[in-house]
Amino acid sequence: MSGSEDLDLLPTPLMSERHSGVPSRLTKEAAAARSRLYANRTLPSSKPRLRPVRLPPDTTEEVFAAAVKSLRSSIGAENVVVNDQPLEDGWYLEHPNTHDAFHVVDQEELVCSAVVFPGSTAEVQTVVRWANEYLIPIYPISIGRNVGYGGAAPRMPGGVVVDLGKRMNSIVDLDGEGATCVVEPGVTYFSLYEEIQNRGLPLWIDCPDLGGGSVLGNAVDRGVGYTPAGDHWANHCGLEIVLPTGELLRTGMGALPGKDGADSPTWQSFQNAFGPKIDGIFSQSNLGIVTKMGFWLLHEMNHQSYCVTFAKDEDFAQIVDTIRPLAQQGVLGNIPQLRHIIQELNVTGKSKSTFHGGDQPMTREEIRQAASELPLGDCAWVFYGTQYGDAASIDRQLDVIKAAFSEIDGTKFWLPKDVPHDHYLHSRVQVCGGVPILRELDWLNWLPNAAHLFFSPIAPTRGRDAQVIHDIVAKGHHKHGFDLFPTLCVAGREIHYIANIIFDRADAEQKKRAVRLTRELIRDCAREGYGEYRTHLLFQDQVARTYGYNDQALMKVNEAIKDTLDPNGILAPGRCGIWPKRFRGKGWALGVDDVDMETIAAKL
Structure with missing residues (x-):
């Protein structure tokens, strides 16, 4: 957590040195990814803190000091670190455990008072009992790489982050x-x-x-x-x-x-x-x-990855309707992706300025022109799939898939051998064959100091439903001036529609627009009956309340269970919109109208 180290000069951490490091097979890729990100960064590695330690709610400096001393005596002084140093955003392999590296509000708003590193289940029990004794909220994280959804930040500022990953990694x-x-x-x-x-x-x-x-x-x-x-x-x-x-x-x-x-x-x-x-x-x-x-x-099994390109934006609903029976009948071998062609641009690792001048979203004609220079050429949508089994069965599966998609005019089928070695399709070969990689970091080069929020509603696998969500999301992105990066994870009966809202975390105005956009998308999709399966900390109250059937019956049950299992309200208050009785109705919740930074900061 120290701000004295220059992250630009530190070597990429390896798994042999740090539990959260990268395997040696990816050393070069990790170093190259970090170099690209840092070359596109204008923010300093850290900046001086504007305030001292953010204390837990309803806790004095004296009580906090006594609590820290007590916990250090129980699990070791080196395993309880007060968060009083400059905040480092780092990057994916040097992530913070004190705050959200992709901070939407000011970096110091969603910040912890201390980080605790238990080394066993027994020590986790010790930490939990300590929290009950001092009535200090604790926020457990595993690794803290929940990027796009809040990272390692506590929902209630001043809470103590319980970093489980550092010592419990067996x-x-x-x-x-x-x-x-x-x-x-x-x-x-x-x-x-x-x-x-x-x-x-x-x-x-x-x-x-x-x-x-x-x-x-x-x-x-x-x-x-x-x-x-x-x-x-x-x-x-x-x-x-x-x-x-x-x-x-x-x-x-x-x-x-x-x-x-x-x-x-x-x-x-x-x-x-x-x-x-x-x-x-x-x-x-x-x-x-x-x-x-x-x-x-x-x-282990034999597998074959491929992609299919579709010529027109308006093919979207028909593509979804074509995928549905293939998925329900078990023809599709995995959970495939349907991505808009703009994703082919940002996953190259090149900045938006390579393809577009100015701050406005790329026009469709600019996207078309840039895509025409890429291996898949000018198209609208790209379907990435993988089939599994022996060679003969895979060939039969692909014949069925090709025949189904050929009903859509202008489709083209691609195998890995048809594209250059650095094309994204080769990354899908690895991921869909169970090999973890780092390739998706490259889209963070789209903007300087790039960060992102995920907007992730669920739709039935029907073209008309997917089109309603897509139209809402596209309209909102246009209104607030963001490029739209949709990725759909398509199963037989439901779709995870994931919109990646990329913003410059050094640009306060962009952050405001990102918050307003997300609030409106949550509201507008819920009005049509579509809800998110996951969301950033700032929007969890709003999303939770959209599931309001029968006068918030679901939330009432969640709150009843919370109050029974956590009578002192110490465990992650506010996570997923569930507040314990101790903090419920006390102004901590954030709703659809909390769209400006000053209002949000006042509630935090």
């Missing part, structure tokens, strides 16, 4: 016969993949676009990947949880003790136990701290 179990694993929060996709390779196991992981995130953390936040096991939460099996009182719980078959004190041999084999299944209340919630989590892994 692969507890890796079962080649059962194709399962058990991991702690600090295990990244990189580290799990490398361990599988080191052991020579014929297994795959499923990873999202970037490989440095927490396997556990992404699943708890219900993130997705792209292989047949792309629904990470659906492929978890067994949780170990520290409750807000400090008690310890295991779900599923883990609730059954094994012989002679061992874990149950079926903990990672069967997702359920006896009686109500409660795993779900610990995903996207503030009802417990997950310290261990089991997962089902895939067996």
Whole structure:
């Protein structure tokens, strides 16, 4: 957390040196990605703090000092760090654990008072009991790379971040016969993949676009990947949880003790136990701290990635309707992506200024002209898919897919051999084959000091529904002056429509417009019956309240469970819009009208 080091001169951290580092196979790629980002940066590595330590709410300096002293005596002085140094935004592999590196409000608003590094489940229990004693809010993170959704920031400024990843980063179990694993929060996709390779196991992981995130953390936040096991939460099996009182719980078959004190041999084999299944209340919630989590892994398999290009913007609804039966019938092998052609520009790693002059969004003609110089040429939409199985079955699958898409005029089919070695399709080959990479960092070069927010509504896999969302999102981006970068993760019955709102975090006006845009998109999509599956900390209250059927019945149940499990309201108050009784109705919540920085700052 020190501001004295110049991050430009530091070597890229390796996994052998730091739990959150990069594997040696990606050293060159990581260094090149960082060089491109830093060459496009005008912000300093850090700036002087404008205020002293941001204290927890309702806590005096004397009480905070006594609390810190007490916790240091319990888990070690070196494992409790007060956040009184300049704030470093860093970059993906040197991320902060004190605040949001992609800060939308001022850097010092969503900031913690201290960071705690427990080294075991028992020490997590100690931290939780300490928080109850001093009534200090704590915010657990796994790695802190929840980029686009708030990163490592606490929702309530002054809360204490509990960084689980630094010391709790063990692969507890890796079962080649059962194709399962058990991991702690600090295990990244990189580290799990490398361990599988080191052991020579014929297994795959499923990873999202970037490989440095927490396997556990992404699943708890219900993130997705792209292989047949792309629904990470659906492929978890067994949780170990520290409750807000400090008690310890295991779900599923883990609730059954094994012989002679061992874990149950079926903990990672069967997702359920006896009686109500409660795993779900610990995903996207503030009802417990997950310290261990089991997962089902895939067996190695032959695969073939490809892409299909579509000529016209207005083909969008027909493309979605063509995908639906292919996905429902199991023809499509994975969770594919449908991306607008502008994504082909920003994933080159080149800045927007390469293709466009000025601050306004690129025109459609500019996008068309720039795309015509790229390998896929001038088109509107690009579908990235992967098929699995033996060569003959893959060929049959591709014949069906080609025939279906050929009903749309102007489609073209591409294999990796048809494009240059540095084209994005080759990255999809790796990700869809269970290999975690770093390629998606390149789109952050689009603007200087680039940061982003994700707007992520869910639609049925029907062209008319997808078109309604797309029109709302496109209209909002045009109104507020942002380039639209839509990526759709398309399954048989639902679509994750993910709009990536890229802004310059040194530009206060752009930040204001990004907030206004997001507020309006949440509101306007909800009016049509479409809600987000995940959102940034600043918008969680608003999104949670859009799920308001029967006078906010869902929120009332969430609050009742929160007050029962967390009577002192110490665990991540406000996360996912759930506030404990202690803070409920006290002005902390942010709503649709909180669109200017001064109003938001006053509530924080």
